[in-house]
Amino acid sequence: MYRKKGKFTGEGVIPYSGEGSTVTIEGAAVCTQTGCAYTGNEAVAYAAKQCNVDVVSAYPITPQTIIVERFSEYVANGEVDTKFLAVESEHSAMSACVGASLGGARVFTSTASQGLALMHEVLYLASGLRCPIVMAVVNRALSAPINIHGDQSDMMGSRDCGWIQLFAENAQESYDLTIQAFKIAEDKGVHLPVSVNLDGFTVSHATESMKACADEDVHKFLPPRESLFKVDPTTPISVGGMALPEYYYEFKRQQEEALQLSKLFVNRVGKEYGKMTGRRYGYLRTYGLEDADAAVISLGSTCGNVRSVARTLRAKGKKVGAIKLWMYRPFPREELFSAIKDLKALAVMDRAISFGAPQGALCSDIAATLLNTGSDIKILNMIYGLGGRDIPPSTINTVFTDTLRAAKTGKVKERINYLDVRE
Amino acid sequence: MTQKPGWRELPIGGHLHEPGSSLKYKTGPWRTYKPVLDKAKCTKCLLCWIYCPEPSIDRTNDGIEINYDFCKGCGLCASECPVKAIVMVEE
Numbered sequence: 001m002y003r004k005k006g007k008f009t010g011e012g013v014i015p016y017s018g019e020g021s022t023v024t025i026e027g028a029a030v031c032t033q034t035g036c037a038y039t040g041n042e043a044v045a046y047a048a049k050q051c052n053v054d055v056v057s058a059y060p061i062t063p064q065t066i067i068v069e070r071f072s073e074y075v076a077n078g079e080v081d082t083k084f085l086a087v088e089s090e091h092s093a094m095s096a097c098v099g100a101s102l103g104g105a106r107v108f109t110s111t112a113s114q115g116l117a118l119m120h121e122v123l124y125l126a127s128g129l130r131c132p133i134v135m136a137v138v139n140r141a142l143s144a145p146i147n148i149h150g151d152q153s154d155m156m157g158s159r160d161c162g163w164i165q166l167f168a169e170n171a172q173e174s175y176d177l178t179i180q181a182f183k184i185a186e187d188k189g190v191h192l193p194v195s196v197n198l199d200g201f202t203v204s205h206a207t208e209s210m211k212a213c214a215d216e217d218v219h220k221f222l223p224p225r226e227s228l229f230k231v232d233p234t235t236p237i238s239v240g241g242m243a244l245p246e247y248y249y250e251f252k253r254q255q256e257e258a259l260q261l262s263k264l265f266v267n268r269v270g271k272e273y274g275k276m277t278g279r280r281y282g283y284l285r286t287y288g289l290e291d292a293d294a295a296v297i298s299l300g301s302t303c304g305n306v307r308s309v310a311r312t313l314r315a316k317g318k319k320v321g322a323i324k325l326w327m328y329r330p331f332p333r334e335e336l337f338s339a340i341k342d343l344k345a346l347a348v349m350d351r352a353i354s355f356g357a358p359q360g361a362l363c364s365d366i367a368a369t370l371l372n373t374g375s376d377i378k379i380l381n382m383i384y385g386l387g388g389r390d391i392p393p394s395t396i397n398t399v400f401t402d403t404l405r406a407a408k409t410g411k412v413k414e415r416i417n418y419l420d421v422r423e
Numbered sequence: 424m425t426q427k428p429g430w431r432e433l434p435i436g437g438h439l440h441e442p443g444s445s446l447k448y449k450t451g452p453w454r455t456y457k458p459v460l461d462k463a464k465c466t467k468c469l470l471c472w473i474y475c476p477e478p479s480i481d482r483t484n485d486g487i488e489i490n491y492d493f494c495k496g497c498g499l500c501a502s503e504c505p506v507k508a509i510v511m512v513e514e
Contacts, residue, residue, distance in 0.1 A: 130436035191435065229438050238439040250430040251437050257430070 012267035012282030012327075013335050015289070016307070030278040033211040040203035043171040043210060044110065044136045044196065045070035047178035049080055050218040051134075054105035054225075057085035057096035061115040062148045063200040064138040068110060090115040094122035094133075101131035102239055104230035106182065109133065112200060113140035116154045120161070126193045127162030128255060129239055132185035132225075133193040135163075136178065139300065139351075140200040141387040149388020150200030152299065155328075156352040156361045162255055164194040164262055165329040167299040172210040174198045176279055177326070179218060183269045186225050190262045197328075199301040199351075201388065213277060221276055263330045270326075283332035285324040286339050288314055292321030294403040295340065298349035299325050299362065302384075302391055306349070309396040320400050325362075333369045344407035345378040347399050351385045359416055378406040384419040395419055450477075454496030456511040458489055464508035471500035471509060 038046060045067045048056070056075075058068045075084040083100075087093045090111050101107045111119060116137055126133050137155050141147040155165060164184060168174040174196065181194040198204055213221075229237060243251050267282050274280030287307050289295060296306045303324035310322040323339065325332075340346055350360025357364060363381040370377060382399055385391045399419070406412050434440060465486050472480040472487055479494035480487050489500075501509040 128436065129438070228435065229440070236442050238442070238444075239436070241437050241439055243437055246427060247433070247437075250428070250433055254430040254433060254435065258435070 011335070012263070012270065012284070012332060013339050014280055014282045014285045016285060016287040031213055031217040031276050033213055033277065035209060036212050037207050037209055038171050038175070038212075039066065039205050039207050040168070040171045040174045040198045041066035041138065041205065042070055043175035043212075044178050044198070045074070046212060047175045048108045048134075049074050050213070050215050051108070051179060051182050051222055052106065052219065052224070053080070053082050053108040055083045055085065055097070055100035055107045056109060057087055057093045057100065057107070058109045059087055059090045059093045059111070059115060061090070061112050063140055063150070063204045064110045064112040064115070064136065066204070067136055067138070071108075090118040091122060094119040094126065097133045097135075098122060098126050098129060098131050101126070101133050102129065102231045104225065104227045104232070106186070106225045107131070107133045108135070110136035110138065112138040113142055113148075113154045116158055117142060120158055123158055123161035123163060123193075125240070127259075128251070130191040130255075130258070131193055132182075132191055134178065134181040134185055135193065135195045136174070137195045137197045138200050138204045139197050147387040148200070150202050150204075150301075151351045151386045151388065152197070152199075153352040153386070155195065155197050156354065159329060159361060162192070162259060163329065164190075164192055164259065164266065164327070165197065166194065166266075166327055167197045167325060168203060169301055169303045169324060170203055170210075171206070171208040172279070173326075174203060175210060175212060176273065176277070176281065179213075179222065180266075180269045180273050180281060183222050183272075184262065184265050186227075187265050187269075188226070188228050190258065190265050191228055192258060192262055197300065202301040211277070217276060221273070260330050263327065263332060266327055281326060283325070283327045283335050284339065285326065286321065287311075287323075288321035289323070289339055289343075291319055293319045293344045293407040294346070294400065295321035295323055295343050296347045296349060296396070296399055296403065297323040297325060297340075297362070297366065299328060299351070302349055302351065305391060305393055305396050309393050309400060313397075313400055318400070318404060320404065328362075331365050331369070336366070337369050337373065337375075340377065341373075341375060343377050344410075345380065345403045345412075347380040347382055347403040349382050349384055349399075351383075353383055353386070378410060378412050380406055380412055380414075381416045382419050383416060389420060391419070449492045450495050451492050454491075454494060454514055456496045456498060457491070457514050458494065458496065458498065458500050458509045459512050460487065460489060461508045461510070462486065464506050466506055466508070468505065470503050470505065474499045474503045
């Protein structure tokens with residue numbers, strides 16, 4: 001079960017070449033794909049449908065509702081033979097997912113914000129019991145005050161739950177990552193739950209043109225689930241046993257190793273998916289880092305804005321770059337370091353406040369990545385977009401201006417910048 | 424005492440693939456007070472056998488016997504015994 005440590009060779013860092021989102025892979029016979037117009041939510045529901053999910057247990061919550069609604073339509077129309085469980089809360093939704101997953105089923109669910117918070121307890125059971133559940137999290141602000149719009153406070157609040165956490169930039173990536181998520185989660189070398197995060201409204205409700213694979217290609221890519229173990233009356237097992245001080249720690253150490261090793265599978269599946277579709281995935285995607293002095297790193301939908309502004313600035317001769325992190329947990333420390341080590345300054349975009357912490361959650365991870373490396377990259381932390389506050393190109397432009405200044409002067413003015421907040 | 428297994432050797436997720444393995448885990452050492460039966464007073468009413476949550480009261484041909492391998496010393500049997508045939512004694 002536990003393999004020798006893989007070599008981290010910087011694989012999984014995918015540079016943008018040219019303007020398009022596709023990556024040409026030499027010698028790959030890319031499958032036929034249909035152009036379609038889907039919102040992020042519809043793209044996720046469609047992907048789950050093509051993945052032949054056995055059980056969906058979910059509870060609707062804005063802005064995720066449409067995922068569950070679409071999927072329940074597929075069930076009602078007889079387009080899938082999925083067992084759809086309409087439960088009374090997200091706590092029950094995730095509990096049912098855990099049960100079904102332990103029974104050997106391919107399981108999907110989705111939630112957002114307060115729903116994820118209500119699931120929090122059961123998220124740890126899903127990872128601790130090694131259930132390869134796939135969940136779409138449509139990132140939304142947490143109460144109070146009540147707000148239904150996008151930010152990433154929900155997943156950041158549950159970031160230590162032991163799940164693999166992927167972030168999508170748009171509808172296409174939401175679709176692609178959902179299909180990959182099942183293959184990653186269910187691999188016998190992983191056996192862990194995966195969350196696919198998409199920004200509330202910006203991705204979940206915006207209709208975009210994208211490409212979808214044919215059902216048979218998805219089926220070929222993702223064969224029926226085979227489980228290492230399952231709850232089955234013919235071969236009884238006990239799950240959820242107690243482990244007191246003399247054993248608990250060993251189980252947690254084992255779980256951490258599994259999560260860290262899962263990154264090899266994330267990259268492998270991203271490569272395989274790239275061979276099938278021409279869209280290669282990995283841990284992170286870089287733009288302009290070959291010669292950049294200053295760069296901006298972000299998660300989710302903001303990455304598109306950042307890249308667009310970087311492109312404009314590069315056309316004016318500014319040495320800037322952009323980094324999109326697809327995989328947040330496990331954190332791709334080595335690969336990220338190899339990508340950013342030659343920068344002079346890096347702005348880290350956090351769409352959540354880590355209350356009382358020295359900086360935002362992503363920024364803490366970047367700081368830890370640079371720890372003991374001797375690196376002198378200036379780090380600027382930007383908190384932005386809380387509760388769905390818009391993040392226009394003009395704001396990103398000021399981020400690049402500040403980062404370029406830090407790169408030039410070697411000085412960082414503010415420890416944390418709260419972008420576009422009224423003073 | 425043999426060395427306990429390291430994290431690489433434990434079954435993943437803590438799933439137990441061998442039924443009845445809890446028999447190997449003796450909970451007797453948890454006990455602070457030990458139930459002691461006075462067979463002369465015992466009326467064989469079996470209330471202790473019904474109430475014992477473990478269950479660590481075994482039925483025998485001539486009444487009951489306390490299984491000290493698993494009895495955690497909760498004292499329910501002593502509390503329920505209508506004739507005070509069981510008393511709790513500090514270990």
